[in-house]
Every structure is written in structure tokens, then in C-alpha cells.
Amino acid sequence: MGPDRTAAVRSTAIPGLLVVDLILHGDDRGWFKENWQRAKMTQLGLPDFGPVQHSVAMNHTAGVTRGFHAEPWDKLVSIASGRIFGAWVDLRAGATFGTAVTMELGPDTAVFVPRGVANGYQTLNDETVYSYLVNDHWSPEKRDAYAYVNLADETLAIPWPIPLSEATMSDADVAHPRLVDAQPAQERGTVVIGAGGQLGGALMARLPKAVGVTRTSLDLGDPNSFTSVDWSQLDTIINAAAYTAVDDAETGSGRQTAWATNVTGVAQLCRIAAEHRITLVHVSSDYVFDGTAQEYDEYEPPSPLGVYGQTKAAGDALVGQLDSHLLLRTSWVIGEGRNFVSTMVDLALRGISPTVVNDQFGRLTFTEDLAAGIAHLLDAGAPSGTWNLTNAGPVQTWADIAADVFELCGRDRKDVRPVTTQQYALQQPQRLTAPRPRRSALRLDRIVAAGFQPPEARERLTTYVAALLGAR
Template identity: 65%
Template sequence: MSPADAPGLPTGTVSATEIPGLLVVELAVRGDNRGWFKESWQRTKMVADGLPDFGPVQNNVSFNTATGVTRGIHAEPWDKYVTVASGRVFGAWVDLRPGPTFGVAVTLEVGPDRAVFVPRGVGNAFQTLEDATAYSYLVNDHWSAAAKDSYTFLNLADETVDIAWPIPLADAELSDADRHHPRLAQVTPMPPRPMLVVGAHGQLGRALTAAFPGAVAVGRDVLDLADPASVAAFDLAPYGVVVNAAAYTAVDAAETPDGRTSAWATNVTGLAALVEKVRRSRATLVHVSSDYVFDGTRELHPEDEPLSPLGVYGQTKAAGDGLVATLPRHLLLRTSWVVGEGRNFVTTMAGLADRGVSPSVVDDQHGRLTFTSELVRAVRHLLDTNAPSGTYNVTNAGPVQTWADIARAVFVLRGRDPEDVTPVSTEAYGAGKQLAPRPRHSALDLARLEATGFVPEDASAALRRYVAG
């Protein structure tokens, strides 16, 4: 019996059980001489009390004429919220997801004053304790014959789980199908919905693809955010997590008429369409943003700093941040100065060092490097710890540096004299060039990320490893 079955819980409380994500809600039932009234589902109050904002789209009622009707154990490919409109049931839930709680069972009685939130992959069953019991449930996807192929079933009489049915199954009313479902030893756990990586051919996309081999990774040839038809045609329904590593990032080109159009098409219009598809599919969106959403007048930027982009690229990223924030489940990772596989500032400086070139490098823009390995590690951590939805700054740790500081460090690692790097101002470097405005201070405050238990790696250590190859 679950701890949630203990008497004396105050009305309106939400309590956890031994099965992760399986939640019990004590409902307020108000009655008089005419009968009773309750709010079975009240989104604002119940989400505030701790229920997921799971977005139900269908309400079903199972009417059971006699005591002893027994149904289940069925794990379904959606979340479910169950209660009764009349009568009482003995409810039983078994975790049929892969992991350490596979096979764990929770049982408790459900009447009009109780509801249970059942996450995807947890087997659901009940036995009626009164005649004329109406069992009501909300689900966050529409039932279809095809969807039933995704169910996972467990036999009601499984000896390992050993549910203590109040009415012995030999005396209960069961369907023939429920009598013949497999025992636990023969059950294949219901896998989680896979991850989708969008923008798989970029620096971050390649790192994500390597780090999450079970993910489905797509490039612009399959899903192009700049092409509305491509986004509309892509089916997001199978995916539980969508990591958007795709973006228009040509900062200087974005200031041109064609570049401005392209930047908005990908970073705003295309992202808006992706957000709406993620919303309908009930997935978690992990989206990567930029320090360019700030004007750089503050030396350290917290997540809640008001947005103040200087150029077109920053404006499109800021607009995208607002779109992502409308999702009930999202992780917006704001980062800066990204370094990964492919052409980037560090590889450019290493190449110049190796060829004997002595470059002039800007020394009045301040920030921290972010290696794609660090971004990937943060994505994994935030997903694994089920971190609250919201914005998280993600960079490597260590002292704030200028681009010239980093160039000198690369030169030293390549055996060159750091004095071969000449520091220049942004104005001097940009003379005669068509450059977008850049924030002078790009360092991001990492306190919120660190509060989740994540320990950022020092950028200098990551740089040494990267340059060493």
C-alpha cells in the first residue's frame, strides 16, 4: 500500500508514491441534501499544488454495472488522470518503464474524493467495489487503434507483483484479453519517447549526436526551420525531447537585407512553428540561445536580466526566447562563444599560430568560452535531474577573458609567443568592415545552473584538451 493511502491527508493535497511521477490528489467534495459537487480537474489550482501541466485533450468514462469488474493492467503511451464520478474502485498501478522501479506496484482505494495522475508507461488497473461505478479519466493524446499497438500489458494475476485484489480474480469479472496478458518476466518495458536533435550538422548538433546515440538526428535536408513546408511535414509525435541546435548564426550577414530575412525566417518564424508542434506533441523542448540577447552593458548577465539586443541576430534570438518560454516544459540554454568540431575562433587562432601569422585580436569584448562538450553535459544533467522549466545560463567556468586573452592562450598551447597576438579595440578591428554590433560584456551568471548540482568545467582546462586534439 502506498504512503498516499494513509488517512488524514488534508483536502486538496498532492502526494507522491513509490512510483516516480505517480501522484495522488485528495479532492474537495462538497455535499448537501441534493448530492455532492467536486472539481475533478482544475488546471490552475492543481498545477500550483504540484501536478504536471499535462494538457488533457480527451475525457473518457468507463461505466461498470457490478461490483468486481476488473480492468487492466495497461500501460498507455500518454499521461492519464483518473477518478470516479460515482462508486468506488480499488486501484492498482505498476511501473512498466525501464529502470530501478520496474515492477513496483502501488494500490489504493479511489472514490469521488481522490484522483490519481498516471504518467506514461505506468500500468493502470482497477476493480470496482460498488455497483454502478463510473470511472472517469483524462488523457493528453487522442486514442486511436494505432496507438493501442504501443500499449504494454501485465497480467492481473502476476505472482511477482502480487496485487492483493479485494475480490479474488477467480470471482471477478474480467475480459478474456486481460486474463491472458503476460507475466512480468515476459514484459518488455515501455521505452521513453526518443530524443530528436534538430540541426544535427552544426557544431553543437554533431556533439549531441555523438553523446546521445539513441537520438534521432536531422539536418536541414530533413527538417529546415527556414522552410515552413518542411516544418509542417515533419512528425514530432514520436519524440519526448526535442533539442533545437539549429539557428541562423551569421551575425554580420544578418545586418544585410537578405540576411535579415533569413535570420527571422529561421530563428523566429521557423522556431514558432516548431514550438507549436512541440506543444501538440507534449514534448520537452531544449533550445539554445545566445548572449547576444543582451547589450553587454552589465559585466555579468543573470537569466532574468531584461533583454536588450543590439543587432538583428540578437533581436531574432530574443524573440525566439519569448516563444520557447510559452511552452509548459522547456529548457532554454543561454550560452556564449561556442567552440566545437569545425571552424571556430580557437581553430582559427591555432591555424594562424601554426602558420607563423601574428594576428590582431579584439581585447575589449569580455566573456567565457563554451565548449560543445559542456553544453552537451548540461543538457544531459538538466534532463536527468528533471530540472524545472526555464532559462539556464550555460558556459564553461573560470575567469572572464577577452578574445585577445584566449588567442594568447592558444598561441602558448601551440608553442608560440603570446606577445605575437596584438590587442586592438573593437573600433580599430572593425574599421572598413561591415560588422554587426556586439555586446562588450558577454559573461553569463552560472549560479542557477550550479544550484541544480551542475559543476561547470574551467574553460582553461577544456581549452588545453581541445587544442591538444
Template identity: 60%
Template sequence: MIMNGLSVTGSPIPGLLIINVPVHGDNRGWFKENWQREKMIKLGLPDFGPVQNNVSFNSSVGVARGLHAEPWDKYVALATGRVFGAWVDLRAGDSFGTVYSQELGPDTAIFVPRGVANGYQTLEPDTVYSYLVNEHWSEDARSEYTFLNLADETAGIQWPIPLADCELSAADKAHPRMAQVTPMPPRRTVIIGGNGQVGRALTAALPDAEVTDRAVLDLSDPQSLEKFDWRSYDTVINAAAYTAVDASETPEGRRAAWATNVAGVAALAEIARRHRLTLVHISSDYVFDGSTGPHGEDEPLTPLGVYGQTKAAGDVIVAGVPQHYILRTSWVVGDGGNFVGTMIKLADSGVRPSVVDDQIGRLTFADDIARAAGHLLAGRPAYGVYNLTSAGESQSWASIAKSIFTARGRSAEDVTPVSTEVYGAGKDLAPRPRNSLLDLSKIVATGFEPRDGGEALADYLDQRS
């Protein structure tokens, strides 16, 4: 037997890959590495995470099976025998209906992505199939299959043995023709924390995503995560968090912050690993003590208070998910309670507030967080942490408040700048970073353009005029 080197090549069907497997033989028989994760991934096979190995045996020539499009990825190889294989793309999209066929023996395997129908016809007796799948089979999962008739005229598969002379199951004979096939939809994105400022912005920016609130997915209740059916999703965006910074310093708040921001995130990260999900997680400038700045993505975490400590712990956990994006933000403003909204109310009510002027940073608008999440998911740059705020010069809370007062027709002098110590006198406040400025060069290098902070604030104020 000629022993070719291991190789992975493509096909006319996107994601359908042919693997040439070296078979080593001598007078005793032969040996092959049927599945070799490290080598095959280096050659381009997805790291699809198989969880189940199935074996199928056909004793006769001319046994035909298919065409079945399963809701998981599948690696098919032969232990003995030879078959003719045919594959038809039944996924929704431009490649729907694309057909590919070839013979398979022990020296050739095939990677079949979710939604691509596969069918086989035995060409030798005593054929043994071995296939790896990355979801556990169940009766419920069968309802998610998509089928196509082996004899479909549109596909026009040239079976070596006429189907009339083959052994077929009654179910396979009854499969629909192409015109009656409902394409398998792509996996979807699910948003956790849809009722928050960032969640609302994500809902508007990603209309095809499924949006959940705490009644469905609650990070403080890991059981709600376990009960959720994740099989139809490939991405989860976590916009939920315990964000009561000052309350987190109380015994009750400390428990709630750790339950949501750490234990809940850990449970979500484990689910993302198990189901091979891309996890997008919203982080905070509070993971830094603010003694220096601007903060880069690789700066060691130095949180001050309980809220920052829980967010830092969550970041470390999420970083262990193979496919993850951590969007680190500061001073979030969106549809909901936030500093800008508070200043608008004070300005319109004739109040002359005292505002901290020794904490600096940039506002981050929820719409831009949603836009950045969509950008990362569409372009798929390297996984990891990406800082995101508005662009432009850093400002203090007091200087931002003055801009808001001026825009509302008040005098900037109606805002009194004070130090953190003066503002916090007599109050039970959590420690806050003095410098929250985040370095944006990494996300800018991916092609994302953060909006200028002054322009973004003016747009936000115009919407509320």
C-alpha cells in the first residue's frame, strides 16, 4: 500500500474537509492514527472537541444510508472496507445544495460540519465505519436533523450501485426532495443581561440574537445556566453583572457580587468550554487600582474594592475559555441609570452639585460596546482582552459634568470640583481607581474606530434634549 503523508484539504462545500491518513502496513496487517488531534489541527482541521465515538457495521455490498444532516460536527473514517460517500450542504446560505462525492477507504477520512448531509454506499463487504461527534446523541437531538432523499434529482448524485439494487431503511426511502427541505439554520448568539444598559444596546445592534433576562438566565443561579439548551448557539455575550460598587462592600453585597461576578461567570465559562461557545464578557476599569495609566490589556490586575476584585476574578476565569473576548470598559453610559443621566437631572432641576475632579478616564457608550462586540465577532481577531472606551483626551468627572451643564443651558461654574476625599467625607463609598484611562491601540489595530468622546456625549445629550 502506498502510504501518503497526512494532509487536510478542502472541498466545494465550505468546511467539508478531506483527510488523507497514512496507513502503515507489513506482513501482519496495517496500522493508522485514525484521529490525531495535534497534527490534524495544525493542518487546518477545526478543534471540534469530540465527545462520542460511534461504530457502524455493514456486512453486504450495496448498503446505502443517508442523506442525514446532523446538528453537530462529525469525523468519519473507515476501519475496514470501502464506501462511496456523498455530501450535500443543507445549511441556510449561499452554499445550500452544493454537492461533493468521493470514495473512502481506511486511508481517507472526512470532516463533516454541522448541517451538511452525509450519505454512504458500501463497495466492499464487512465495512466498519468509525465516527466521532461533538455532541452526545439523544432522541431529542434527532428532531434537529435535516434530511434529503438519496435519489434526489436536484443533487444528481452518481451512486456507483443503482439505489434500486441497494439495501435502504424505510426512513431513508421516505426522506424529502430538495424542494421540500428546510435548510438548517446557523447557530445563534444569546445575550445574557438584556435589560441592562449594555444589554439593550446589544439587542439593538444584534437583531438576530436571542435576548434573555434573569427570568431565563441568571448568573446568580447557576442552575438556570445548566437548564438552558445551548445546542442551538455558538456565541454567548455576557452583559450581566452585579454593579452596585458601594453596596458590594457590605456583607450582603459582597456575597451577591461574588455569587454573580465570580461563581456565575465560572459556571458560564465551563458551559462555554463544554459547548465550544465563543464567550464575550464585559469587564471594567475597576480591575486596576488607578495608580498609573493608561492601562494596557496586559497590565497586571490590581483591584481595590470588592466590586473590582470580583470583576478581576471573572476576567481570569473567562481567559481560560478557548474562544473568548473580554471587552474592558470604563464609565458606561447607555439607556438606564448612569452619571450623565444624573447630571442632566441635576442641571434641569437647578441643583449646583459638587463633583469629583481627581478621578480621570473616558466615557464608554453602550452603543459603542455593542458595536465593538459585533466587530470582534464578525472579524474574529485574536481572542483575548480588548480595551474599549470613547476616544480623545481623558477627563475628570467634574469636567464631564461641566460639559453637560453647559449643554443644558447652565453655567459650568454651577459645578464645583472637589477631591475624592472631600466628596467621600461621611459617606460609605467603595475605593475607586484615580486613573481609569484605557489604552485603545489594540482594538484600533483590528480596524475598529472608537468615537470621539466629546462627539459621542453631544449625540447622547441631543437624544435627550
């Protein structure tokens, strides 16, 4: 048997296809190996792929040949007894499509096969036992997501030790298409929850391959609606949905809905993301802070004032426990549809002079830039954690922004009458007003360092108002 070797993980010509040198502990009784040891193998560089099913294939004679199948899951293949000639073909769309790797495997070697890479093998000994761990449960319905290529493809020219004319193969494997006709493996996709909202619409425009889900089919506040999505085929969830009725959240019914949507619903998304190894992108709010700091960085602990802020902070804490997540904190969001800026434009054109608070400070965030920043972080493979993302530029009050809008509409800036938050609340005694953070400015250093420079808010405001005026 020889001395024990040092375990190692080696790369191959196919990206993500990894060879694992296993340690065999042997004596005159036989041998023992740790076929999958999560802590050690992930430390060596094997993905923490979360296997959920262990399957074993007994092959009675040498020359049994199986493949090529690219299933919609990752797997770790190994040999329990005997020896095989293994072959793998990359069927993922891209520059390495059609790349092949071959090697012999015995009990002392395993191979990690990523989703979309086709797996095939030929037994070299009788009574060969082939083992594989997979991170999704097999079901016949998932066969539609398989990709195949023929074992005898002339372009691949796999050097099978036993000629295929003498091998034992299934009729299905013999009938698989040649490489030129092979369909690329389905990629795991992205779903945008809240696609009908202002940010959701901007995300769908930025990510045209994403699947958009509206509240009609998936309501975060309804635990029975989560079955509307096939989560097993996703690698990214972007949650752009939330209960955002800040004032209504202070009422009895509003409080229940806010917690059901922003906390219980987010907890369900976290469970799904963990189970299926999905990256969760979650959009949070400046309302998780009490507004006492001049600016907030990503490491400031939450200090919410009202129910809405409390629910967002609770949801953030849940998301932060995931191994793979991006938590985007933003403020004062403006997109298509009814919002503060569109309301000010409407008032300006109708000749109305509104009262607007002048003691709340922050920066606008236009949805096209928020969506672009999220896409940038995903494309760059940004590390998990919290990221602030608003537009850049000077900190302003709502009254400052309203005056800018009036000026862009040809009105006098002085037509906007500034008032304090307290004065504004007194003007609406019939309405319950939630506490709001006085200062909402978020530091942008981290996302700028990651290569994304948010545009100036005033620049975006000018373009946005011009588009609204042009549509009238």
C-alpha cells in the first residue's frame, strides 16, 4: 500500500473540474479513506458544494461505458472498488465548450465535476463500484435540464482503452448527439423578486436574462407563494421587494404586514438560498439607522427608530448569516412611477407651492444606477457583505431637492417653502407619522474601491426631470 500521501486538489484544463488526491490508510486488512471531508477538502480549495444525495453504480464487467451526461448539479465522483478510465467534456456555453479531460481513477483519486460538465467513464476491472455525491435530488423532471454529447464523437476523440465497439453501453448513450449538434448545458439563472416595482423594473432592464417575479406570483408576506419558483435552477436571487409604507407600518395591521414581508419572508428566502447554494442580493434602507451620524459606513450597527426600520434591520441580520450574500443599503430611491421627484414635477407644473422638510439630509438614488451597481458587484464576484450604494454628490435636504426640481421646471426655487419635520407633521394631524432618520447619507468609499463610481445625483436628476417634462 505504501506510505500515506498528502491530500491535494489539482486543477485541470476544464475550469472548475478539480482532481482530489485522497489519502488511503491501509494495512493487511485493507484500506480506509475519507471520501468526502468537508473541512479539509474545502480548505484545500474544493467548493463547499453541499451534497444531498449519494449514489453508487455497480459495474459487473470491464468495458462498461457510461456517459456523457451533464446534469444540472455538481458532483464528486470516486471509486470504491476497481478502476476506471474517466472522461469529462465541458458543455457550458463559452470559450471552453468542447474541452475534454481524461484520466484513470482508482480508490485514491476523486474528481469534482461542476454543473454543466459532462461526465463519462469506462470500467477497467470487473466488479467496479463507482460512487458519486450530488448536491441536488435526482428526479425524472430534471432530465429536461441535462446536456449530452456522444461517447464516440470524432472531434473529442476520447482514447477509450477498450474500443467502443467492444464496450457495454446503453442505447440512450449510443444515440447522444455529436458535439456539433450538442446543446449547451442550461446555466443557473437569476430571479428578480419585486420585478414590478421601480427598482425591479430597472434590474430587469439591466439583467435581460433574469426571470422577473411580481407580487402576483410571489408575495413575501405569503408563505404559501414560494413554491411558484423552481429555486434549484438558480444561482442568484435579487430581492427588490419589501413593505415600504413607512407611516402605515406604525399601525396595527401595517406592523403585522411589515414584519411578515420584511422579516418572515426574508427568512424564507435565506432558508432557500442556503439550501440551494444561491447568492442572495438583498436591498436594505437608510431607515436601519437613527440619523445621528453625519454619514454611515457599512460597519455601523443598526439603530432603527420606527417599525419599518426595525423590520429592515431584522431582515438584514438574517441575510448577513448566509455564506453568499450581498446586502445593499441605499436611500431616497427614485425610479419609474410615482415618487418624490415625479410628485414635485407635477406640483411645479400645476402652479402649486409645496411645503417640504428641510431638516432631513441624504442623497438620492436613481434605480438605474442602483441596478448597475448590483450588476457590477455580481459580475466582479464581490465578496459577501454589506455595500452602501446611492448616487454621489453633496448631501441635500428634501427641500433642496424640491427646489432643484422646481428650477428645472422653470419655477422659482423660492416657491418651495421649507419646514421642519415637526412642523410638517403638525400640518397633517389626522395622519400617523413614523419617525425618520434626520441624516441618511451613506459613505460610498467601499463600492468606489470595488470599481463602481455612482454618478452625481444632480446629473441624474436633470436627466430624469427632462424625461418627465418631455413625456407631457
